[in-house]
Amino acid sequence: MSVLVTGGAGFIGSHTVVQLLEKGEDIVILDNFSNSSPDVLDKIRQISGKDFGFYRADMRDAGKLDTIFTENKIEAVIHFAGLKAVGESVEKPLEYYDNNINGTLTVLEAMKKHGCEIMIFSSSATVYGNDNPVPFVEGMKTSATNPYGWTKVFIEHILEGVCASDKDFSAVLLRYFNPIGAHKSGLIGEKPNGIPNNLMPYIVKVANGEYDHLNVFGDDYDTVDGTGVRDYIHVVDLADGHLAALSYARKNRGVQTVNLGTGKGTSVLELVRAFEKASGKKVPYVIAPRRPGDIAECYADVSKAKEVLGWQAKYDIDDMCRDNARWALKL
Numbered sequence: 417m418s419v420l421v422t423g424g425a426g427f428i429g430s431h432t433v434v435q436l437l438e439k440g441e442d443i444v445i446l447d448n449f450s451n452s453s454p455d456v457l458d459k460i461r462q463i464s465g466k467d468f469g470f471y472r473a474d475m476r477d478a479g480k481l482d483t484i485f486t487e488n489k490i491e492a493v494i495h496f497a498g499l500k501a502v503g504e505s506v507e508k509p510l511e512y513y514d515n516n517i518n519g520t521l522t523v524l525e526a527m528k529k530h531g532c533e534i535m536i537f538s539s540s541a542t543v544y545g546n547d548n549p550v551p552f553v554e555g556m557k558t559s560a561t562n563p564y565g566w567t568k569v570f571i572e573h574i575l576e577g578v579c580a581s582d583k584d585f586s587a588v589l590l591r592y593f594n595p596i597g598a599h600k601s602g603l604i605g606e607k608p609n610g611i612p613n614n615l616m617p618y619i620v621k622v623a624n625g626e627y628d629h630l631n632v633f634g635d636d637y638d639t640v641d642g643t644g645v646r647d648y649i650h651v652v653d654l655a656d657g658h659l660a661a662l663s664y665a666r667k668n669r670g671v672q673t674v675n676l677g678t679g680k681g682t683s684v685l686e687l688v689r690a691f692e693k694a695s696g697k698k699v700p701y702v703i704a705p706r707r708p709g710d711i712a713e714c715y716a717d718v719s720k721a722k723e724v725l726g727w728q729a730k731y732d733i734d735d736m737c738r739d740n741a742r743w744a745l746k747l
């Protein structure tokens with residue numbers, strides 16, 4: 417029996433595949449490299465010393481999905497594949513709805529046809545919208561402020577519907593907070609195309625001299641130092657959360673929604689200082705206006721992850737910065 421990992425060549429997927437292979441799981445990856453590259457597969461083999469099945473395909477290709485499920489005995493799907501840039505989703509809503517929602521429906525149809533009844537889904541803290549109080553708790557109402565976020569809200573509802581209609585189906589909806597860091601080998605990590613939207617990849621490009629400064633979006637929030645606070649989580653901790661979710665789903669049926677974060681908030685300036693300390697590089701910054709759509713604080717209530725999955729994050733912000741710097745600056 418194998419675990420199908422959609423988007424397994426991506427940032428979070430590749431780290432999760434490494435952890436799964438280490439645990440002795442049999443893996444098949446599906447990726448179309450729309451936001452990743454084939455060399456990641458060799459890096460995964462290099463780190464783990466193990467091999468896995470791979471299909472270069474679009475998850476919306478129902479024929480290809482049928483082939484994958486026919487050629488392999490797929491017991492569970494860990495579903496990372498999707499487009500994830502918030503700003504781009506506002507410019508290209510149809511592309512986002514088509515890729516993320518139709519893609520997920522195509523995967524679910526193939527699962528149904530071939531009797532596969534476990535899905536671990538990559539949801540996001542973005543589904544808490546902009547008017548819930550922190551810390552975010554799984555039972556809070558969900559909403560979104562952009563098409564990307566709506567795809568996550570809708571897919572969560574789709575999986576609730578699937579579980580309601582099929583009592584043997586098991587879905588774990590993992591709401592990730594802000595993943596950063598990289599594998600300790602320095603061989604895999606985040607590699608965004610173009611100008612990064614997210615804070616850590618931008619910090620990296622300032623530290624390596626590509627940009628001369630970071631724009632800090634607002635210093636007048638009601639937070640520890642006025643800058644935005646987020647719950648950064650090491651990508652390897654996040655990957656381990658998927659192993660815990662998989663083992664939960666093998667024993668339980670129905671839908672379960674779980675936050676994956678550390679429960680601790682870090683401000684923009686705290687992250688800048690931690691990265692400077694870990695890398696020995698300067699990260700000059702200027703205070704810029706607030707970024708539209710941003711909230712002051714976003715961090716998780718992590719009690720459910722501990723109770724239900726028996727999982728909690730191990731790494732702190734210094735570990736995240738050290739591993740991120742090793743990967744991105746080749747230190």
Ligand code: NAD
Binds near residue numbers: 449474497592
């Ligand atoms: P990523 O872009 O690095 O990985 C996604 C992978 O999916 C890529 O390798 C891409 O090529 C592949 N893919 C996209 N569309 C596909 C398709 N139609 N068919 C086949 N492959 C396809 O992103 P990531 O950061 O690893 O995120 C993984 C998942 O987690 C995404 O669903 C994302 O929305 C979600 N998520 C990410 C974050 C984050 O900050 N990185 C936060 C919350 C949730």
Ligand code: WQD
Binds near residue numbers: 500502631643644645
């Ligand atoms: C973090 C903090 C910014 C860049 C986004 C998505 C979310 C999820 C994770 C997928 C904020 C500040 C940033 C910069 C800055 N992705 N910042 N200068 O906004 O929490 O979440 O990624 O699901 O859906 O919205 O992360 O890294 O963009 O920002 O000052 O150049 O850094 O204002 O306070 P965010 P981020």
